[in-house]
Amino acid sequence: MRGRTWLGAALVLGVQLRALWLAAAVEVRTAKEVVAVNGTNQRLKCTFSSSSPVSQQLSVSWNFQPEDLSSHEPVFYYLKEPYKPPSGRFKERVTWDGNIERNDVSIIIWNLQPSDNGTFTCQVTNWPDVYGTIGEVRLRVVQKVSFSEIHFLAVAIGSASVLMIIVVTTVIICRQHRRKARDRRMEAADTEL
Numbered sequence: 001m002r003g004r005t006w007l008g009a010a011l012v013l014g015v016q017l018r019a020l021w022l023a024a025a026v027e028v029r030t031a032k033e034v035v036a037v038n039g040t041n042q043r044l045k046c047t048f049s050s051s052s053p054v055s056q057q058l059s060v061s062w063n064f065q066p067e068d069l070s071s072h073e074p075v076f077y078y079l080k081e082p083y084k085p086p087s088g089r090f091k092e093r094v095t096w097d098g099n100i101e102r103n104d105v106s107i108i109i110w111n112l113q114p115s116d117n118g119t120f121t122c123q124v125t126n127w128p129d130v131y132g133t134i135g136e137v138r139l140r141v142v143q144k145v146s147f148s149e150i151h152f153l154a155v156a157i158g159s160a161s162v163l164m165i166i167v168v169t170t171v172i173i174c175r176q177h178r179r180k181a182r183d184r185r186m187e188a189a190d191t192e193l
Helices: 002-023 150-191
Strands: 027-028 033-037 042-044 046-049 059-066 073-077 094-096 108-110 119-124 135-142
Touching: 027 119, 027 135, 033 042, 033 150, 046 059, 046 119, 046 135, 135 150
Parallel strands: 033 135
Antiparallel strands: 027 046, 042 108, 059 073, 059 119, 094 108, 119 135
């Protein structure tokens, strides 16, 4: 009877471990918000972790949801190799910039435009981890970089440092010039005596 109890417990534990294994999922991480200047290129970083080793069946889907909440648009797809979109707003404007061995599935969007404002999603499946989080990156394309208080402070500190260097250098040069003039006067006085 004891053998059956032990066997039953082992079976229950095995079923629970199997359920936990099936529940394992891919975890995707992205920057939550990115601000970029109109006309520039921007890397949208997406990394992942999986309870399973990276498989040949690993796939990555990047999609885009415009701010006006119109339909999702495919941006990029990866399965064994990168596939650029054959049509749409990102055709010829997106490049694979990931490294699967480093769990990096990032892309670069070229020549950003205000119409690119919206949310990019990054989804990774790595068999048998087919479920998991979807990473989201909200992209804001601005006309020019805003001059923040930190930039202002950095410019002020830099300018003050340069001004200080100029003042110190001027004082040193003036002192040396006075010393040379005094030495010449002393030599002239010594020669007259």
